[in-house]
Amino acid sequence: MAAAEKASQAKSDFLSSMSHELRTPLHAILGFGQLMETGSPPLTPEQKESARQILKAGWHLLELVNEVLDLAVIEAGKLVMSFELVSLAEVMRECEALVALMAQEHDITLLLPANEISCFVLVDRIRIKQVLINLLSNAIKYNRAGGTVTVSYVAKSAGRISICIADTGAGLTADELTQLFQPFNRLRQEENTEEGTGIGLVVCKRLVELMGGAIGVECAIGEGCVFWIELDRAAPLHAGAETTELMAPSNAEAQTQAGVVQRTLLYVEDNPANLKLIEAIIERQPGIRLLTAPNGMYGIEMARQFLPDLILMDIDLPDISGIKALQKLTQDPATAHIPVIALSANAMPRDIEKGLEAGFLRYLTKPIKIDEFLKILDMRN
Numbered sequence: 001m002a003a004a005e006k007a008s009q010a011k012s013d014f015l016s017s018m019s020h021e022l023r024t025p026l027h028a029i030l031g032f033g034q035l036m037e038t039g040s041p042p043l044t045p046e047q048k049e050s051a052r053q054i055l056k057a058g059w060h061l062l063e064l065v066n067e068v069l070d071l072a073v074i075e076a077g078k079l080v081m082s083f084e085l086v087s088l089a090e091v092m093r094e095c096e097a098l099v100a101l102m103a104q105e106h107d108i109t110l111l112l113p114a115n116e117i118s119c120f121v122l123v124d125r126i127r128i129k130q131v132l133i134n135l136l137s138n139a140i141k142y143n144r145a146g147g148t149v150t151v152s153y154v155a156k157s158a159g160r161i162s163i164c165i166a167d168t169g170a171g172l173t174a175d176e177l178t179q180l181f182q183p184f185n186r187l188r189q190e191e192n193t194e195e196g197t198g199i200g201l202v203v204c205k206r207l208v209e210l211m212g213g214a215i216g217v218e219c220a221i222g223e224g225c226v227f228w229i230e231l232d233r234a235a236p237l238h239a240g241a242e243t244t245e246l247m248a249p250s251n252a253e254a255q256t257q258a259g260v261v262q263r264t265l266l267y268v269e270d271n272p273a274n275l276k277l278i279e280a281i282i283e284r285q286p287g288i289r290l291l292t293a294p295n296g297m298y299g300i301e302m303a304r305q306f307l308p309d310l311i312l313m314d315i316d317l318p319d320i321s322g323i324k325a326l327q328k329l330t331q332d333p334a335t336a337h338i339p340v341i342a343l344s345a346n347a348m349p350r351d352i353e354k355g356l357e358a359g360f361l362r363y364l365t366k367p368i369k370i371d372e373f374l375k376i377l378d379m380r381n
Helices: 002-037 045-075 088-105 125-141 174-178 200-210 272-283 296-306 322-331 349-358 370-377
Strands: 083-087 109-111 120-124 148-156 160-167 214-220 224-234 263-268 288-293 310-313 340-344 362-365
Touching: 002 045, 002 272, 002 370, 045 200, 083 088, 083 125, 088 109, 088 125, 088 148, 088 160, 120 125, 125 148, 125 160, 125 200, 125 224, 174 214, 200 214, 263 272, 263 296, 272 288, 272 370, 288 296, 296 310, 296 322, 310 322, 322 340, 322 349, 340 349, 349 362, 362 370
Parallel strands: 109 148, 263 288, 263 310, 310 340, 340 362
Antiparallel strands: 083 120, 120 224, 148 160, 160 224, 214 224
16 A cells, blocks of 8 residues: 555656646646737738747647646546535636637637526536637537537436536538547547547547536437536525635725826846746736746845735745745735745646645746736736
């Protein structure tokens, strides 16, 4: 048993290290790629197409990294689930918003029920969204031009409910259906130009089963496919239940100059490429003063001296860890009130859980999407 536990820990450490090493260069590639695409002066058509291809390839590589690591973590029995009551209608609206642009680009119409169902399920919110987005994305990508993706709900006996996602694509044969949930098996990939990993459905199946559900598909050649997820229904939260929201950083001493709020962001990071990326992003945000520190102890001293409105903290620093730096900040009455957000390439579930338990306001993983990053920081004017 001791040998098995040691081997399991070694595998977990390897996965965590690989995740970090792969995400760090992707953070720079995708970050600067996004800045190039929206920079000034505008790119020429040829340059814009080159930037688009860089970003397309980079996001695809990130998807592959995420799915391979997800599958490895699940197979190793290391995935940690955080169950909560989730409104089915609410999470479906969130997923619809995330795939709407893809549907538009593929000329696909998304059809959701006109009357939203009042139903709660006990699931991991992040993981159920991951499953639904994967199924919706597949239904869009492998559809026909001008086709539809229809979402419906079917009440089952014994307190279960099915979420059905139907497309109008080419469908699958009975033989192909038997291969559908096999890792790295992309059916008819030679006939389709859409990028994929062949892992997404395998991960979806494992995640749904870990949440106590079931997943399946019904297909017919020429008539499309209907993927379904069956989950246990749960009683809704009582009215007036408390909720926790991420509040925007504020500073009583914030000054207004020409109508622009002046705020200070301290970024603690030792990687030069990561520093340059955040510097380039903040340069485009009027009213934001960026301070940088190359290690944890220097970051703590700068926080004490300048009292920034917000601190962005890397985890793997050359002197002390970002978690240790956070502890020192919260123990000092002068800096305990400053919100600290982690930004790290350590993106395994246990890394995120450990960071949130340590007291980070949010735990962001590299690479970032700039628009989402700015919304989280609430630094738009």
